[in-house]
Structures are given as C-alpha cells and as structure tokens.
Amino acid sequence: MQKIAVCVSGGGTNLQTIIDAVSDGTIRNTEIAVVISNKENAYALERASKAGIPARCISPKSYESRDSFADAMLDTLEEYNVDLVVLAGYLVIVPARMIEKYHNRIINIHPSLIPAHCGMGYYGLKVHESVLAMGNKVTGATVHFVDEKADHGPILLQKAVEVQEGDTPEILQRRVMEQAEWKILPKAIDLIGAGKVTVKDGIAHISE
Template identity: 50%
Template sequence: MLKFAVMASGGGTDFQSLIDAVKAGQIDAEICCLIASKPDIYAVERAKKAGIPVEIVQKKFFGSVEAFDRAILATLKRYLADFVVLAGYLNIVGPQTISAYENKIINIHPALIPSFCGMGMYGSHVHEAVIAYGAKYSGATVHFVNEEADAGPIILQEVVPVLEDDTPEDLAARVLKTEHQLLPRAVALMAGGKLRVEGRIVKILE
C-alpha cells in the first residue's frame, strides 16, 4: 500500500476529507504524516485525533528557502512518502522537493485554473477576485505541482455557479463542498496508479 504525506497551513477541512476517505476505504493508501506550517492550526488536532504523526516545519526557523526546502524533503523521505498532497498549504514547495517528487505532489486550488490563480491568489482573495470580476462560474481544481504557482498539469476540475448576491464567504462555502469531493477522488486515482502525465495532459486510466 502506498503512503502519502499531507501538508497543511490552516483548519484542515480538505485534510479531514482525506482522513474520512481513507477510513471509508475510498482511498487505497495510508496517510503517513501531516506536515504543518505552524503548530497552532486545527489541522494538527485533526491529525492527532486520527492517530496520524505530525511534523511542524516552520519556514521562519530556517536561514534560507533552500534550507527550508531540504527540511521538507528530509521529512517526506523519513516517513517514506510515495506522494504528497497539499491541502490548504500556503508555502511554496521548493525545487528540490518538486524534483524528488515530480508529478507526485498534488494541490487543490479554489478556482478554475488558469483563472484566478498564481501568486497571491489563496483563500478569500480568490473568491473576492472572482466576484469582483463578474465571473458567472468558479469551482475547484486539483493539479500536480511544478515550479510555477498553480501551473502544473490539471488532474480534475469541478464547476460551481457564482450567484448574483454571493459574498466571498458564500462562494467559498460552495467551492469548499466541491473540494471535499474532488480532492479525495484525485488522491484515490493517484493511489490506484490511474494517472498518467503526458506533457500538460493528465490522462485518467481505466
């Protein structure tokens, strides 16, 4: 059975969707650890309740981005992670880690990439931008991670409507429900060896 690490920076609702899917047998893989960007996030409590090991790796304690990258990679290797899932992780994954886990790092973004993504587009900023632009649809995207923010090959996408009276909070809640379905599906495909990357195209194998 494959092992995957989850990396998170917040409340961990996407992380919880993975915990639940593994427990229900929908994902044929083991969560080997949670790598948290700080100690006081609720994702850490979710991991403890589920009996998942927690590693706190805080960027501010490293003298350079290279040292931080090495620490992340060393942690993943120590837990023998076969692949990695970013579930609301707000730090940029470094080049050493990306190289070691090429097409093995999955991220979820709360919009339809390539729209409303890239540097600075995270959390409520995304939904505020969608509404301000007047977009009629938003959604969620699961993609592989490469060296450019939110630019890796797309695995799955799901569309949600943007309603005329939506606040960013309304839209965020609607997108989040989709995330909780989409991310476990993508991870299940990854764990089952059902994803093949050809250039920018991700093919889902039968």
C-alpha cells in the same frame, strides 16, 4: 499501499475530508503517513493527532535558508516513505528541490477553475473576491500536479460550481469547498493510488 503526506497551513477542512475518505474506503489503497504544517498552531495538526496520524510543524521561518527548509521537508518525507505529497491549503512555496525529487508526485487543490483566478497572491478568500469582482457566473476547484510556477502544472481534475446572486466571498468559499474541493481531492488521491493517472507532454491522463 500508497503513503501520502498532507501539507496544511490552517484549519484543515480538506485534511479532514481526506482522513474521512481513507477511513470509509472512498480513498482506497492509501495511508496518511504524516501531516505537515508551516504553522505550529494550525488546527489541522490537532485533527491529525486526533486521528492518530503523525503531525509535524516545519516552518520556513525556523530555518536560516530555503535550502535548510528544503532539507527538513525532504528528510521528513523520506522518513515516512512518502509516495505522494498533497497540498491541502498549504500557503508555502514548495522548494524547487522538493518539486524535482517528487516530480509529478505533488498535487495541489486550488479553489478556482485554473487558469482563472490563480497564481501568486490568489489564495483563500482572495480567490473568491476576485471571482465576484469579475462577475463570473461559474467558478469551481482544480486539482493539479505542482511544478515550479504557482498554481501551475498538469490539471488532474476540475469541478464547476455555480456563482449565485447575493454571494459573499465567504458563502462562495463554503460552496466551492462542499461541492467541489471535498469531492475532487479525495478522488484524485484515489485515482493516483490505483495507478490510473499518467502525465505525458505536460497533460494528465486518467485511464479507465
């Protein structure tokens, strides 16, 4: 049974998708061991509590240094025997020591087709504003393993979404969530839990 930690910063729509997918068997062989947010008023923490999942607020602002913050994160992950860390709308740069310890065991969902519209400063509606400003006809979402660079690391899954005439950033954001994010994030967690994912030479491979 793979134990996952889900890290969130806001409302937790992707978290809810994961909770529901574990509950209905879409994600197999997986338990959500803990939900961690950097914001104590994040609705995602309430979602976790309602589902009976341990919820913690660990904010970088509460610690004197990045090292102390990293210690708190690592201690919590060890406390709950976490195998996989899932960043689901987590707007914090993951400490380097955490990335090192959980090498190829941290995944992130990003609301574009990486390497387009990603990196520092590209989050939330800013991603969709950029897509529309460029006149892209297709966008989507990406699940990737996390490394030391923002929105970088081996790509695990991607799904394309059509950009439609008259889209606003808000409308496009919702379509990308519904048609891509909420489908590929549970699938990625399930594939990893089934032992079907390997990373070689910086490229993620999925076995049948």
